[in-house]
Amino acid sequence: MLAVTAHDHVPAGPVAVLANPTAGRGRHRGLLPRVLDRLADAGRPVRLLEATGPAEAEAACHAAVAEGAGALVAVGGDGTVHRAVQAVAGTAVPFGPVPAGTGNDFAVDTGFPADPLDAVEVIAGALRAGRSRPVDLARMAGVDGADRWYGAVLAAGFDAIVNERANRMRWPRGPRRYDLAILVELARLRPRRYRLTLDGVTHELDAVLVAVGNAASYGGGMRICPDADPTDGLLDVVVGGRFDRLTLMRVKPHIYQGTHVTHPLVRTFRARTVEVDAAGITTYVDGERALELPVRISAVPAALRLLR
Incomplete structure (x- = not known):
C-alpha cells in the first residue's frame, strides 16, 4: 500500500497555507503559528490564505495556484482538505494535509501521521528534499x-x-x-x-x-x-x-x-x-x-x- 515512486521536484514559489480555525471544534486553535514556523524552516516563503467560509477558502486556493504557489498545505479536517484539493488536483503543485479536524481520514489513509505537528515535519521534510509522491483521486x-x-x-x-x-x-x-x-x-x-x-x-x-x-x-x-x-x-x-x-x-x-x-x-x-x-x-x-x-x-x- 502506498509504496509509490517519489518525484524529486517541487515547483518554485511560496507555500500557500489554508487554515480552518474552527476545525476539530477549535481544539487545535494554538496550532497555526507552530505550523507556519515549521514550514518556514523548510526554506520557502510561506503565505497564509485568507478566507471566512468554505467557498472563499476554495477560491483562495485556486487563486494561489494560479498566482504561482509552489505547494499548498491545508490545516484542518477532511472538509478543509476537500476544498484545497479542488485547486491542486491534476496539477504539478504538491499538497500537504495537516490533520487538525474532527475527521482526518484522507491524511491518515495516505500515510501522514495523525498528530498534526508530526505531519508538518513530514511535509517540511518533503519540501526541503523537493520530494512528492503521486496518489489517486476520484472525480465525480x-x-x-x-x-x-x-x-x-x-x-x-x-x-x-x-x-x-x-x-x-x-x-x-x-x-x-x-x-x-x-x-x-x-x-x-x-x-x-x-x-x-x-x-x-x-x-x-x-x-x-x-x-x-x-x-x-x-x-x-x-x-x-x-x-x-x-x-x-x-x-x-x-x-x-x-x-x-x-x-x-x-x-x-x-x-x-x-x-x-x-x-x-x-x-x-x-x-x-x-x-x-x-x-x-x-x-x-x-x-x-x-x-x-x-x-x-x-x-x-x-x-x-x-x-x-
Missing part, C-alpha cells in the same frame, strides 16, 4: 456538468441522508443535532432502489448503504471501504443491502474495523468508473455536501502529488 460529475474531486469516500446511502437531514435542522446545535438526525432517519429507514453501473455493467439493487471509496475511511475513522487503496487506479464500492433498523445498528460498529464487509447483506465491487443513481439523494464526499444523484465517478491515477 453530475448530469448538469458540475464536477468535484475527492480523496476519501463518496457516501450515497443512509449516512448521506443523515447528513442532509442534520444540515437542514436548526436545532439542537453541535453534535447532538447529528445524533437527532440519526434517530429521525432510523425511524424512516427503508431500502432504496439503486442503479449501479460499474465499468459499463449495470446492477439494479435495493440498499441502505452505498459508498464509493478512493481511500478506505470516512466519518473520522470508519473503514467503510476497508480494501480501498488510493494508489491502485480503482474505486472500491461497498453496498449494504436490505438492512432493517436492528441489522444496521448491529453492523454499524463493525465499520470502524472494516469487518462489516463479511456480513451476508454486504456486497463489494471494484471498478475504474462507477455510475450511481437513486431517487432523492444528495451525495456527500469527504464529509462535504456534493452533487445530487445520478453521478458518474472516475478513478484518476496519480491526480495529486503529496508532500511526503
